[in-house]
Amino acid sequence: MDYFKKILRFAKPYSKYGYLNIFFNILYALFSALSFVALIPMLDVLFKESDRMYEKPEYTGISSAKDYLQDTLNYQVTQVAGDDQMIALVLVISLVIILFLLKNFFNYAAMYFITYLRNGVLRDVRDAMYKKITELPVSFFTEKRKGDVIARITSDVLEIQHSFLSILELIVREPLTILFTIIVMFGISTKLTLFVFIFIPISGMLISRIGKSLKKQSDRVQEEQGHFLSIIEETLGGLRVIKAFNAESRFNERFNDSTHRFFNFSNTLLNRQNLASPTSEFLGILVIGILLWFGGKMVLVDRTLDASSFIAYMGLAYNILTPAKSISKASYGVKKGNAAAERVLEILETENTISDAANAIHKDTFEKGITLENVSFGYAEDPVLAHFTLDIPKGTSVALVGQSGSGKSTIANLVTRFYDVNHGAIRIDGTDIRNLSLKSLRSLMGIVTQDSILFNDTVANNIKLGKQDATMEEIIEAAKIANAYDFIMDLPQQFETNIGDAGGKLSGGQKQRLSIARAVLKNPPIMILDEATSALDTESEKLVQTALENMMKNRTSIVIAHRLSTIQNADKIVVMQKGKIVEQGTHDELLQAKNMYKKLVDMQSFD
The missing domain is CATH 1.20.1560.10 (ABC transporter type 1, transmembrane domain)
Incomplete structure (x- = not known):
């Protein structure tokens, strides 16, 4: 009863x-x-x-x-x-x-x-x-x-x-x-x-x-x-x-x-x-x-x-x-x-472990940077990050590289607060993100994931997901930056074309470019790119990479990439292994150090 x-x-x-x-x-x-x-x-x-x-x-x-x-x-x-x-x-x-x-x-x-x-x-x-x-x-x-x-x-x-x-x-x-x-x-x-x-x-x-x-x-x-x-x-x-x-x-x-x-x-x-x-x-x-x-x-x-x-x-x-x-x-x-x-x-009645604190702060601006302080995290019993510390100043782009399972995507999940850290803290402008309202935290961020998550709706509605009041001119501009405009105009109803369940009517590269256009339109101060160009062919990758680099100017970006050619211009490259930072620096500094990053570059060059 x-x-x-x-x-x-x-x-x-x-x-x-x-x-x-x-x-x-x-x-x-x-x-x-x-x-x-x-x-x-x-x-x-x-x-x-x-x-x-x-x-x-x-x-x-x-x-x-x-x-x-x-x-x-x-x-x-x-x-x-x-x-x-x-x-x-x-x-x-x-x-x-x-x-x-x-x-x-x-x-x-x-x-x-x-x-x-x-x-x-x-x-x-x-x-x-x-x-x-x-x-x-x-x-x-x-x-x-x-x-x-x-x-x-x-x-x-x-x-x-x-x-x-x-x-x-x-x-x-x-x-x-x-x-x-x-x-x-x-x-x-x-x-x-x-x-x-x-x-x-x-x-x-x-x-x-x-x-x-x-x-x-x-x-x-x-x-x-x-x-x-x-x-x-x-x-x-x-x-x-x-x-x-x-x-x-x-x-x-x-x-x-x-x-x-x-x-x-x-x-x-x-x-x-x-x-x-x-x-x-x-x-x-x-x-x-x-x-x-x-x-x-x-x-x-x-x-x-x-x-x-x-x-x-x-x-x-x-x-x-x-x-x-x-x-x-x-x-x-x-x-x-x-x-x-x-x-x-x-x-x-399931308790929501990721929820707003009692006196959550609503934050509209991003002024200084993101700091990960001594962060440890694991999925269930499996540790992924251990005492991870990283500083990302405002306006800089930081690339995370390393072998699969090293914890790169986990960083993106923690910064967006899809998961909470087990130990340590992640701060934005000195404020622990657990003290920020989820809505304001995520309004500061745009994300392009490795898997293109699209919905059974029109092209325009998929692009303006993060900005419902966007004008058609803004949607078109975002599509052009993401190198998606040309293929959209070739669709039967152009921006009003329904793309099917999970975007099934589009190719992998087209779906990824729509995801990028969605992030571009939102125009957030912090951009997280988790293998954002992985589904693109070589020609599209170069075009979109140029567009992303233009978009990331004067913007704080966390870029996760297996293709090292896409992150050469990052302000800082962080090399990860088993949840820890093994080296960090610019592309040239890490090549000169001739350590793990150099090995990764050589392996991809050989491939």
């Missing part, structure tokens, strides 16, 4: 719909019971058992309330119909029809208002999850499968709507339907109703035993769904590689194994869930059968109950079955919803 309460907080903005639902459910439950009571006078007319009431009955107390109500109805019918039984029958049938019409109208009204609450909660939970996903640090998603996250925001949230939120429909309507029905049943025959209650606890105990393992099975189903969604996501992302290495059969086998497990878990779960309804119905009919015997004895042998009241009573008894089945089915839904809510709340 803790999960249920936490999900219910999303229902507060829609409380008015909840109250209206409760109001109409109360009316539905009341008329559900009354509609069967109205059958008694109709049956009396048919069986000619009722005496005409020519005098208005008097109320003598709660003990005779049933007789008073029945006599009052007979009196009203007599007043209108007189001794004509057909008119009396038509009147009673009209009453029954009106009561059933009102009952169904109130049911529709209750469902109408709960729809807004259910769908509103569904929307708000999804919005909250998406917002949380965009706020959580990058490190969270290195440990979680993307497909599993997608499963949580789609199928798990939908499961909450089908299970938890369906309880909101049942929490008033079904219990009240049962309550009002039982009150009326007591009014008709206390002895018969007490006899019914002997069998209800036995039925409830048998039904509850079936559902004990449903949550565990539901956990397995939802986890496996997240697993095969991850396989789909990986397959779509790496389809070229899968085909190139003839690995289709291996991935088919992985996917088939996952869907086979999902098939088995789903069968077990649904078979147990489906057992609820027939079990509860059979037990209900069993009770009805016993009632027919016991009640029939009261009518035929004991003569303590009239036939019309007994027939209406049986209708009322059967009227309990539907809400009882709904409640038992909902209890299984709660167990499934519990598993889904647990997975959704795991995301929503």
Whole structure:
């Protein structure tokens, strides 16, 4: 129930719909019971058992309330119909029809208002999850499968709507339907109703035993769904590689194994869930059968109950079955919803380790420089940087070079605060970046990554991602600086061309140039280039390199590069190995030193 309460907080903005639902459910439950009571006078007319009431009955107390109500109805019918039984029958049938019409109208009204609450909660939970996903640090998603996250925001949230939120429909309507029905049943025959209650606890105990393992099975189903969604996501992302290495059969086998497990878990779960309804119905009919015997004895042998009241009573008894089945089915839904809510709340309640400090500083300007002071960092248990210290004055370009795994890209991740340092500090103008607001920190920076991250949108919208109010002239200028203008103008709709999922309609070099144009347009004081020219051909690389060098003039730049030819003009080159600085200086100084940098240059020259 803790999960249920936490999900219910999303229902507060829609409380008015909840109250209206409760109001109409109360009316539905009341008329559900009354509609069967109205059958008694109709049956009396048919069986000619009722005496005409020519005098208005008097109320003598709660003990005779049933007789008073029945006599009052007979009196009203007599007043209108007189001794004509057909008119009396038509009147009673009209009453029954009106009561059933009102009952169904109130049911529709209750469902109408709960729809807004259910769908509103569904929307708000999804919005909250998406917002949380965009706020959580990058490190969270290195440990979680993307497909599993997608499963949580789609199928798990939908499961909450089908299970938890369906309880909101049942929490008033079904219990009240049962309550009002039982009150009326007591009014008709206390002895018969007490006899019914002997069998209800036995039925409830048998039904509850079936559902004990449903949550565990539901956990397995939802986890496996997240697993095969991850396989789909990986397959779509790496389809070229899968085909190139003839690995289709291996991935088919992985996917088939996952869907086979999902098939088995789903069968077990649904078979147990489906057992609820027939079990509860059979037990209900069993009770009805016993009632027919016991009640029939009261009518035929004991003569303590009239036939019309007994027939209406049986209708009322059967009227309990539907809400009882709904409640038992909902209890299984709660167990499934519990598993889904647990997975959704795991995301929503995950602590965001990369967040603004309590009194975060909003910084608009960059004046002095960036300093990394004795920084140590590792991903999980793997140390990457150890006591790393580097000073980057404003207006200078610093290039980071070294073998793969030496920690170059990690520096970019830490400066942009995608991760926080384990020890030490990174300062901008003397202020620890952990004390700056994330928005202002990242507004000072532009980044071009090794992988071109583009979105399924137009060329123009991809370029102006960091500056939404950019004019078309500014977008065109940025495209020209990034050497992207010519190929954009050759596209079918030029800047309004949709580039497809992840920019799939463009070549690798074209995608990278759009990424560069995006950074150019943002025009930040600090530029981080993580293998920015790696996807370009030789001609484009030279053109873009010239453009980048022009852009980096009087700008602080951190350049990560494997191609050493692209960083020869950097103010400082830092050579890294296993998370430490082994040498630093200008291109000429490092060549003269004839150490590690010289070896790297020679190796690339030889290549």
